[in-house]
Amino acid sequence: MKLYFSNRVRQQSSLSRCLLLFTVVLSAASVCGWALPTAKTDDDKPLGKVPKLPVDSLPAKISTTKIPGGFNGIPAAPADNATTAEKVSLGRKLFFDPILSTDGTVSCASCHQPDHGFASPDPIAVGVGGKIGKRNAPTVINRVFGKKFSWDGRDDSLEQQALGPLKSETELGGNVELVLENIRKNPEYVQQFQVVFGGDAKSPTPEMVTAENLAKAIASFERTLTSGNSKVDRFRAAEYEALSKEARQGLWIFESRGGCWKCHSGSNLTDEAFHNTGVGFGKSGRDQGRFEATKNPGHEFQYKTPTLRDVEFTAPYMHDGSVKTLREVVEFYNRGGDPNDPSLDKKMAPLNLSEKEIGFLVEFLKALSGESVLNPAN
Ligand code: HEC
Numbered sequence: 001m002k003l004y005f006s007n008r009v010r011q012q013s014s015l016s017r018c019l020l021l022f023t024v025v026l027s028a029a030s031v032c033g034w035a036l037p038t039a040k041t042d043d044d045k046p047l048g049k050v051p052k053l054p055v056d057s058l059p060a061k062i063s064t065t066k067i068p069g070g071f072n073g074i075p076a077a078p079a080d081n082a083t084t085a086e087k088v089s090l091g092r093k094l095f096f097d098p099i100l101s102t103d104g105t106v107s108c109a110s111c112h113q114p115d116h117g118f119a120s121p122d123p124i125a126v127g128v129g130g131k132i133g134k135r136n137a138p139t140v141i142n143r144v145f146g147k148k149f150s151w152d153g154r155d156d157s158l159e160q161q162a163l164g165p166l167k168s169e170t171e172l173g174g175n176v177e178l179v180l181e182n183i184r185k186n187p188e189y190v191q192q193f194q195v196v197f198g199g200d201a202k203s204p205t206p207e208m209v210t211a212e213n214l215a216k217a218i219a220s221f222e223r224t225l226t227s228g229n230s231k232v233d234r235f236r237a238a239e240y241e242a243l244s245k246e247a248r249q250g251l252w253i254f255e256s257r258g259g260c261w262k263c264h265s266g267s268n269l270t271d272e273a274f275h276n277t278g279v280g281f282g283k284s285g286r287d288q289g290r291f292e293a294t295k296n297p298g299h300e301f302q303y304k305t306p307t308l309r310d311v312e313f314t315a316p317y318m319h320d321g322s323v324k325t326l327r328e329v330v331e332f333y334n335r336g337g338d339p340n341d342p343s344l345d346k347k348m349a350p351l352n353l354s355e356k357e358i359g360f361l362v363e364f365l366k367a368l369s370g371e372s373v374l375n376p377a378n
């Protein structure tokens with residue numbers, strides 16, 4: 001009995017010695033600046049914070065026909081995917097629903113957050129399980145005017161683009177079939193897919209819940225997310241008082257020696273083309289941009305010129321989210337982008353703008369915020 005007791009004491013004390021040693025080692029590790037092991041993904045990348053799940057607080061009714069001020073018209077939807085109110089409403093529900101992710105935690109709106117100009121506040125997008133992707137999530141506003149989609153232009157239509165995030169392990173989880181199965185278990189969705197795609201609403205069958213139909217509905221919703229009639233549009237339509245004096249100066253610089261117009265052209269402030277402005281130059285393992293989509297060496301490091309509409313809401317900027325504010329963006333262009341980059345676009349050059357002129361350009365960019373589902377016209 002006595003022997004047993006002392007054995008127990010000895011065991012306990014060796015256990016606490018062991019714990020003590022463990023604590024000492026751990027605190028030594030943290031004092032020495034070694035990071036304690038955190039959760040890692042399969043390929044050993046650190047994890048980020050799973051983005052929030054925004055609720056749908058957009059206006060109840062979204063127009064499917066309104067031409068935003070400053071545009072001449074809206075490009076027609078593809079022949080096999082006419083925009084209808086029911087389809088838009090289904091796409092809208094899907095856009096906000098985490099049912100689209102394999103673990104039910106992330107929706108399209110998690111990365112394209114309405115209160116962030118339909119973009120993401122994370123420099124690099126974070127998806128299911130905190131997995132970190134490769135690029136910044138751009139806005140989905142005014143995509144109806146787009147010709148190619150994603151920073152590298154790999155997608156030719158919104159329908160094609162919409163399945164990308166479902167197939168991606170770092171976005172919605174990479175298991176489209178599982179997601180479709182989950183949707184088929186939801187009678188409300190089965191009914192809605194039937195009404196939109198199957199015609200006969202009386203006998204709904206889960207067969208209407210296909211990847212193709214899902215993509216069509218989401219694309220139709222995205223086509224309604226437009227922004228126009230900004231202060232700049234109103235100024236151009238002869239409402240001169242709409243623009244502040246500073247923003248007017250900025251508009252002048254944008255269209256003349258700022259050279260911005262060379263790429264950010266037309267009503268949507270994009271030439272829909274691809275350029276290397278020098279973003280990411282010197283980074284190890286630099287993202288190769290359009291080259292990744294085309295494998296054409298001439299396309300290396302080129303990215304799609306983004307729209308500048310509603311740009312004041314969508315920080316951080318650029319394909320890698322490396323630029324925090326609009327002022328820093330303009331300062332970047334003032335330096336000529338990254339002039340050390342040997343494949344820099346020929347349209348890029350140092351601008352020699354004064355501090356004041358940089359401020360004017362920033363005021364102009366802010367005046368591009370328009371009327372949209374986020375800021376409906378009164
Ligand atoms: C984990 C974050 C994340 C989720 C979730 C996500 N996206 Fe994106 N989205 C991105 C990123 C990052 C890009 C840019 C991809 C690239 O260029 O490689 C992008 C690009 C896009 C584009 C192209 C925009 C343009 O200017 O070309 C559209 C449209 C889009 N997403 C719609 C959606 C839809 C619809 C969903 C839901 C089905 C969705 N996204 C889910 C991060 C996300």
Ligand code: HEC
Pocket residue numbers: 138254258259260261262263264274275276277279303304305306307308311314316317318319320326329330333334345347348361365
């Ligand atoms: C050579 C073509 C070109 C010129 C000239 C140009 N841009 Fe850009 N702009 C781009 C491209 C391409 C990107 C995306 C670059 C990237 O992410 O790597 C971009 C990105 C931006 C962004 C960030 C948008 C976002 O959503 O992340 C802003 C703001 C911007 N440009 C404003 C300007 C202004 C202001 C000027 C003039 C001083 C200008 N640009 C001149 C092509 C150009």
